[in-house]
Amino acid sequence: MRAVVMRDGRLVVDDIADQRPRPGQVLARTLACGICGSDLHTLHHVDEIGAQMHEASELGAQGPLPIAPAITDFGRDVVLGHEFVAEVVEVGEGTGNCAAGDVVVSVPVVFDESGLYMVGYSDVYPGGYGEYLCLADMLALKVPNGLDPHVAALTEPMAVSVHAVNRSGIGPGDAAVVLGCGPVGLAVIAALRSIGVETIVGSDLSAGRRALAGVMGATEVSDPVTEPALDTWRRVDGRKPLVIFEAVGVPGMLDLAIRDAPRDAQVLVVGVCMQPDTIRPMGAILREITMRFVYAYSLEEFADTLRRIAEGELGELSPMITGTVGLDGVPGAFDALADPDQHAKILITP
Amino acid sequence: MRAVVMRDGRLVVDDIADQRPRPGQVLARTLACGICGSDLHTLHHVDEIGAQMHEASELGAQGPLPIAPAITDFGRDVVLGHEFVAEVVEVGEGTGNCAAGDVVVSVPVVFDESGLYMVGYSDVYPGGYGEYLCLADMLALKVPNGLDPHVAALTEPMAVSVHAVNRSGIGPGDAAVVLGCGPVGLAVIAALRSIGVETIVGSDLSAGRRALAGVMGATEVSDPVTEPALDTWRRVDGRKPLVIFEAVGVPGMLDLAIRDAPRDAQVLVVGVCMQPDTIRPMGAILREITMRFVYAYSLEEFADTLRRIAEGELGELSPMITGTVGLDGVPGAFDALADPDQHAKILITP
DSSP: OEEEEEETTEEEEEEOOOOOOOTTEEEEEEEEEEOOHHHHHHHHOHHHHHHHHHHHHHHOSBTTBSSOOOOOOTTSOBOOOOEEEEEEEEEOTTOOSOOTTOEEEOOSEEEETTEEEETTSOSSSOOTTBSEEEEEGGGOEEOOTTSOHHHHTTHHHHHHHHHHHHHHTOOTTSEEEEEOOSHHHHHHHHHHHHTTOSEEEEEOSOHHHHHHHHHHTOSEEEOTTTSOHHHHHHHHTSSSOEEEEEOSOSTTHHHHHHHHOOTTOEEEEOSOOOSOEEEOHHHHHHTTOEEEEOOSOOHHHHHHHHHHHHTTTTOOOGGGEEEEEOGGGHHHHHHHTTOTTTOSEEEEOO | OEEEEEETTEEEEEEOOOOOOOTTEEEEEEEEEEOOHHHHHHHHOHHHHHHHHHHHHHHOSBTTBSSOOOOOOTTSOBOOOOEEEEEEEEEOTTOOSOOTTOEEEOOSEEEETTEEEETTSOSSSOOTTBSEEEEEGGGOEEOOTTSOHHHHTTHHHHHHHHHHHHHHTOOTTSEEEEEOOSHHHHHHHHHHHHTTOSEEEEEOSOHHHHHHHHHHTOSEEEOTTTSOHHHHHHHHOSSSOEEEEEOSOSTTHHHHHHHHOOTTOEEEEOSOOOSOEEEOHHHHHHTTOEEEEOOSOOHHHHHHHHHHHHTTTTOOOGGGEEEEEOGGGHHHHHHHTTOTTTOSEEEEOO
16 A cells, blocks of 8 residues: 655655554545644654653553553654544454444554554554554544544544643633644634633734634734733733643743743643753742643543534634645645644645 | 841841831841741842842732732842741831730731831841841731740741642642652641641651651651652552652752653642753653642731641641751851751741
């Protein structure tokens, strides 16, 4: 089958071995797969991802993983892609949940007698950047009839944002500032809007992404060059309990959030900063800031996110999808995503 | 009157102007005043304290302060000391709470028509390192009859720990690890014991402080050189919801706490780190750590702490007091406190 393969730090389109479902698995044809910011990061910082996997391995269960995943050998070919929607084409032994023809999404986890693998970060099981995927039959969720599969491909990143919003404990009477309006920040804005938060300030350096933030539900947008996001919040509200969602994930953002946060604010860290980061604790102490770090989602949150998308509870998500490419277009899409004014979420349609 | 004066980065015992109570104030004779770790820090890092006061000034109300405090000119003489117990000797106009002879403690805040001042950090109102103090009549709390005034002098540091424990939300069924068993850590241990926490691991490099931790209520102690505190917790418990109290306050401790913390742990930051500090967020993300920064206490918590000390609810606190000195002994006491095996809290008795 054809796939975009990560090999020697580059993406190449190549033929790889055809997949067959093992017991408990189904084989599914990829209908669409989102390109995640962490995919870009993985391509360029494979050593960091490897170190993270080792740490995750020591932790055991986390997020949707019931046990620690197998360690990936990034010296071998890896097919990225963990935000997929796919059509079942063949069922393996011992299955009973899915049937051929079902359109499904799944938490990006598959397992066999040798262990558990993270789909999209594995050198054993290809991810959604290939024509076919092996999925765990019992984890696959059927996309409700009538939901556009391309929108269903947003289930995974939306589940990340739903989890972050759940963990923050934010309610309709509180205010939110979202630092960074890339796909994660936009998904957080949609999740906040869906639970009735009336003051949502989205902040991004890119005019295109600020416009998208407004479409997704931000009630105010801030260009940090002309007005820091917390100043915008003070101008339009300044009194409700505040949660600051950090959705940029680069060094310096935590200190910026602490520096500008009001007393008793919560900084909800949903952006993934893989480098060491320096903060000045004194500001956080004097203003009694809480920093809450979150990761992934539970199986229940993933399923609930699909249901909420299908029922329209999370609003109109299609504006987040700013482009689609075939396999041959993936390397170019990686370059295009470096320009935040042009794109938010690009889907691959193999 | 005689006082220990901070002047040109040194402590000198000198005569300073006698104090008179202004309207709403009482004049009180210092019976005892604790030496706080932040007093040592202030002497050696006055620029940092000045910067912190400017930040606090911009914040306005915080902790027990209803408005922002006046900015201190550290180029002038400052008499330290904010952990005091004193006997009222003269009442000013417009008072009605205190009478001569009352033994009182107070949040270290005094005010007049020119503004609000932090007692112990002010170049206008001397703190407890002098023979006499001006206090706000309405904020003074009478020490209940029968409570040793030296133990009453622990009200302020105990209030810090009571606030930290309150903010953590810890309950009897949870576990606590206390990093650092100086006066703050010891006070946290006493506060944890008082609410029935059954698993309290105290950790300190000093054998003397580990012994005190056991006296104050730690159920296990850890010498981090031979067994990191979190390993001790895993050995004796390892399953209850965990709060890690960071009571050291030097760079590197937050990252150490994050590195060793189990999934879903809370890191309650009660140690005051005034320097920039570097953390590795990825570990906090994968394990969904919450870092809660706290500061000072409310007026209600301060009053409640005095009541709880007087009623014995916080246990026997006198072991925390490892020495008393007169004014002439203060410079030497500052040196002695550099040796953690010898001392926890030293009281000044002018």
